[in-house]
Amino acid sequence: MLSSLKAICEKAIIGIPPAPLVLTKMLDDYINQNHNDASVDENKPTLFKLINRFIDGEIKNRGKEKSINTIKTYITCKNHLEEFQIAENIKLDFEDITLDFYYKYVSFLKSKNIMVNAIGKDISIIKVFMGEAIDLQYITNMQFKHKKFCVTREDAENIFLNETELHQLYDCKMPSIIMEEQRDLFIIGAWTGLRLSDYKNIKLENMVKIDGDLFIKMITKKTKGLVIIPCNPVVINILKKYEVNRNKVPNSVSDQYFNRLLKDACQIAGLTEKGRLSKTPELALYQCVSSHTARRSFATNMYLQSFPTIDLMKITGHSSEKTFLKYIKMSKLDSAKRLNEHIKKIWSEKMLRIA
Numbered sequence: 001m002l003s004s005l006k007a008i009c010e011k012a013i014i015g016i017p018p019a020p021l022v023l024t025k026m027l028d029d030y031i032n033q034n035h036n037d038a039s040v041d042e043n044k045p046t047l048f049k050l051i052n053r054f055i056d057g058e059i060k061n062r063g064k065e066k067s068i069n070t071i072k073t074y075i076t077c078k079n080h081l082e083e084f085q086i087a088e089n090i091k092l093d094f095e096d097i098t099l100d101f102y103y104k105y106v107s108f109l110k111s112k113n114i115m116v117n118a119i120g121k122d123i124s125i126i127k128v129f130m131g132e133a134i135d136l137q138y139i140t141n142m143q144f145k146h147k148k149f150c151v152t153r154e155d156a157e158n159i160f161l162n163e164t165e166l167h168q169l170y171d172c173k174m175p176s177i178i179m180e181e182q183r184d185l186f187i188i189g190a191w192t193g194l195r196l197s198d199y200k201n202i203k204l205e206n207m208v209k210i211d212g213d214l215f216i217k218m219i220t221k222k223t224k225g226l227v228i229i230p231c232n233p234v235v236i237n238i239l240k241k242y243e244v245n246r247n248k249v250p251n252s253v254s255d256q257y258f259n260r261l262l263k264d265a266c267q268i269a270g271l272t273e274k275g276r277l278s279k280t281p282e283l284a285l286y287q288c289v290s291s292h293t294a295r296r297s298f299a300t301n302m303y304l305q306s307f308p309t310i311d312l313m314k315i316t317g318h319s320s321e322k323t324f325l326k327y328i329k330m331s332k333l334d335s336a337k338r339l340n341e342h343i344k345k346i347w348s349e350k351m352l353r354i355a
Contacts, residue, residue, distance in 0.1 A: 045138045047093050050129055051078050059132060067222050077125040084108050094139040097130055102149045120151045127151070155326065159276045159288045160297040166190050170234060172269035181250035182258050183265040184238050188249070189294030192229045193302075193315050196291035197221040200252035207231075207239070207248065214239075223317050259290050300328040 053059050054074045057066060066074075084105055085092055092101075102123070109119045130144040143149065161169070170187050174180035189199040198220050206218040214231040231239070239248050252258070266286035275281045276288055299316050303309065309321055318324040 045094075045133070045136070047097070047129065047133075048078070048081075050133060050136075050138070051081075054129065054132075064224070067224075069222060073121060073125060077122045080109060080114075080122055081105075081126075083112075094130070094133055095141050097126065097141060098143045099146050099149055102144075106152075116152055116154045117156060120153045123149070124151045157277045157279055158296060159285065159293060160300040160328075161190065161271070161289070161293060162297075163301055165271055165285075166297065166301075169266060169269040169271065172265070174265055174268065178251075178253065179261045179265050182253060182261040184241070184250045185252060185258070186262055186265075186291070186294050188235055188238055189291070190297045191232050191235050192216060193295050193298035193312075194227070194229070195220065195222060195295055196255060196258065199294070200249075200258075202249045203247045220317065225317055227315060227317070229315060255291060262289055262291065263287060296327065299324070303328050 050059075051074065054066075055071060055078065057071070060066065081092060087108060088104065090096070106119055106123070109122065114122075127144050127149075130139075130141070133139045134142070166187065169183065172183075174183055185200055188194070188202070189196065192199060194202075194216070198218060201221070202216060202218065206216050208215050208217045210228075214236055215228055216231060217226070217228045219226055238250070242248055242250050245251065253261070263286050266289045267284070269286075271285040271289070273285045274283065276285055277283055295316070299312060302312055309324060313319075313321065313324050316324065316327070318327060
């Protein structure tokens with residue numbers, strides 16, 4: 001087929017153009033050569049057909065719709081698998097997901113400089129696809145359940161801003177309205193524990209008065225869970241500042257632009273300390289800040305103030321204390337200071353009893 005196409009192209013070069021229909025037919029035959037095989041069963045389930053059903057939202061999680069971010073992880077995994085097919089010159093299907101595939105696929109992703117946790121995410125998603133194939137009785141291949149076919153993870157280094165730093169950022173005059181608006185949105189997130197997808201989409205109906213105090217009451221975008229969060233004086237001042245806006249909150253921009261403006265705002269506010277991250281100590285604090293720093297700052301600051309973990313988990317949406325404690329970012333110094341305050345309190349009470 002290709003040799004015939006080459007001959008036609010060579011004739012075209014020397015002045016004998018091929019008939020368009022001939023060329024079209026040959027290209028169609030080449031592109032669709034696998035589809036012309038009568039032995040191919042169009043209705044046969046395949047790995048990529050199943051993946052597309054996940055992406056299209058047909059396959060749900062216990063009847064619940066998947067979040068947009070979850071769908072994005074499916075698409076990313078599919079793209080990686082397609083790139084792997086091209087690199088290995090193979091066509092993947094259910095029976096190819098073996099331990100040997102696992103070793104090769106992980107090495108392939110590492111060669112693309114994909115982070116350990118992102119590789120682990122891909123593997124966990126492949127396990128979900130294969131598990132669904134088992135449930136649907138498409139396959140009997142169980143190699144994806146082998147103990148060596150494992151999801152690798154490493155604790156990601158992240159930072160939080162303490163209350164002093166949050167006030168330093170909030171009190172700093174910004175050079176533009178758009179930067180000031182994104183700074184204020186971040187501060188709302190840092191005092192409510194909401195994700196960016198939620199705190200930039202607060203609506204007027206989400207603001208409710210309970211016993212005379214202002215609360216934010218909303219269904220979160222990611223987990224679809226209800227949260228009710230009190231507004232502290234800083235958040236109330238920001239909402240008053242933007243009361244002329246339709247939803248009484250600052251105007252938002254794209255997530256990528258938000259993070260860029262946020263880093264600039266933090267730099268202007270003087271958040272330039274280095275050494276917060278042990279793996280990259282050369283990075284200044286403002287370079288480590290992102291939209292999610294707000295939520296992590298809220299959780300860590302409240303925990304350091306000894307606010308009950310179980311109540312914090314209801315606000316952050318963590319299902320287990322183990323996961324929550326991994327999420328908050330306490331340094332060894334923070335833990336030492338907390339213990340020191342506890343010791344002071346205990347001994348002051350003992351001394352009072354002795355006196």
